[in-house]
Amino acid sequence: MKALTWHGKGDIRCEAVSDPRIEDGRDAIIKVTSCAICGSDLHIYDGVIPAMEHGDVLGHETMGEVVEVGRDNKKLKVGDRVVVPFTISCGECFFCQRGFYSGCERSNPNREKATKLWGNSPAGLFGYSHLLGGYAGGQAEYLRVPYADVGPIKVPDGMTDEQVLFLSDIFPTGYMAADLCNLTGGETVAVWGCGPVGQFAIRSAFLLGAERVIAIDTVPERLALARQAGAVTLDFKEEDIYDRIMELTKGRGADACIDAVGSEADATASLDSIIDRVKVATFMGTDRPHVLRQAIHCCRNFGTVSIVGVYGGLLDKIPMGSAINRGLTFRMAQTPVQKYLPMLLERVQKGDIDPSFVITHTARLEDGPDLYKTFRDKKDGCIKVVLKP
Ligand SMILES: NC(=O)c1ccc[n+]([C@@H]2O[C@H](COP(=O)([O-])OP(=O)(O)OC[C@H]3O[C@@H](n4cnc5c(N)ncnc54)[C@H](O)[C@@H]3O)[C@@H](O)[C@H]2O)c1
Numbered sequence: 001m002k003a004l005t006w007h008g009k010g011d012i013r014c015e016a017v018s019d020p021r022i023e024d025g026r027d028a029i030i031k032v033t034s035c036a037i038c039g040s041d042l043h044i045y046d047g048v049i050p051a052m053e054h055g056d057v058l059g060h061e062t063m064g065e066v067v068e069v070g071r072d073n074k075k076l077k078v079g080d081r082v083v084v085p086f087t088i089s090c091g092e093c094f095f096c097q098r099g100f101y102s103g104c105e106r107s108n109p110n111r112e113k114a115t116k117l118w119g120n121s122p123a124g125l126f127g128y129s130h131l132l133g134g135y136a137g138g139q140a141e142y143l144r145v146p147y148a149d150v151g152p153i154k155v156p157d158g159m160t161d162e163q164v165l166f167l168s169d170i171f172p173t174g175y176m177a178a179d180l181c182n183l184t185g186g187e188t189v190a191v192w193g194c195g196p197v198g199q200f201a202i203r204s205a206f207l208l209g210a211e212r213v214i215a216i217d218t219v220p221e222r223l224a225l226a227r228q229a230g231a232v233t234l235d236f237k238e239e240d241i242y243d244r245i246m247e248l249t250k251g252r253g254a255d256a257c258i259d260a261v262g263s264e265a266d267a268t269a270s271l272d273s274i275i276d277r278v279k280v281a282t283f284m285g286t287d288r289p290h291v292l293r294q295a296i297h298c299c300r301n302f303g304t305v306s307i308v309g310v311y312g313g314l315l316d317k318i319p320m321g322s323a324i325n326r327g328l329t330f331r332m333a334q335t336p337v338q339k340y341l342p343m344l345l346e347r348v349q350k351g352d353i354d355p356s357f358v359i360t361h362t363a364r365l366e367d368g369p370d371l372y373k374t375f376r377d378k379k380d381g382c383i384k385v386v387l388k389p
């Protein structure tokens, strides 16, 4: 089959790889009808995710039709149309039982590696390095889905791929970002990053009762899409974000701050970011947490900082003094997608939100390598890419 594979920093290819096979009775194989490129894939593209190997198949936002089912899988049958969460979860362990699917303690066969780095291992993920299981991803014609009686959700008749594909990741992630803010109604929520995840966080914050959303980015079409959702927008290259947020909140700060940017923040002119870049380049640091630092400073006393942008390792100069003295709450996760799926599917069905609003590019799998670049460089108005194998 054809798949998008990784061959080093900036080198993604569409090439022939072997077809996936059922390896366990609970598996299923799906024929991919749509898959997407995520901001998390860009960290791989940019070479900042460790434990990638030549030829690894990428992709973790995938849906399609079931073409083969393992003998122990009682949930799926051939012909079912399903969306596959990016997190691989057994459904039975301590964490899965409590709804912490992205903390599944069984689905990462390489958990020792992860434990060395992080103290313990999260769930395995599709197409996201050998640290997180070494599973082949879904930017491919076919995908093997482990524990396929837990993760995939069946798509009701009449719904298009475009309406449901993002239930695999970015809609639950944006929703979780807002959910972690514990909104009760009337709050001001500041969202850093108006990429696909930020867009869903903005809309979810309104769905959950925020009165005002302040959205921060610099890419004009992304800021425009945030304004369409009702957000006040700030351009971090034109305005002082801290000053502007204080101005908008009577000097208090936002009730909740969402970091939907993560490790590769753009902050060329700021001193902290220059130091981060030097440290990363000389292997003395792993991440560039400029946005997280700013989000902490911009959060009101006893407010919440919700982090969904991905970080990999040890973060420097996080203003913990500010956080403890002002009583901030930090919340964060790789999204336990399965926890949110049924409820969000219902919201899409009811018409609360149509997730397809974020798509700007639809193309063939063969166009994937070029579109990684277009998406990363934010060229051609690109916000979200959907590929049709
Ligand atoms: N926690 C999870 O489960 C989960 C799931 C999906 C994605 N993610 C992460 O969420 C993040 C966003 O993903 P995406 O698909 O929207 O990616 P993206 O790269 O398209 O979006 C990031 C946006 O941040 C903006 N940005 C950069 N520097 C900024 C700054 N200093 N201030 C404000 N905005 C800034 C960029 O212009 C861009 O629009 C990534 O780190 C991704 O890995 C996490």
Ligand SMILES: [Zn+2]
Pocket: 038, 039, 040, 041, 060, 061, 086, 169, 170
């Ligand atoms: Zn993702």
Ligand SMILES: [Zn+2]
Pocket: 089, 090, 091, 092, 093, 094, 095, 096, 097, 103, 104, 105, 106, 107
């Ligand atoms: Zn589990």
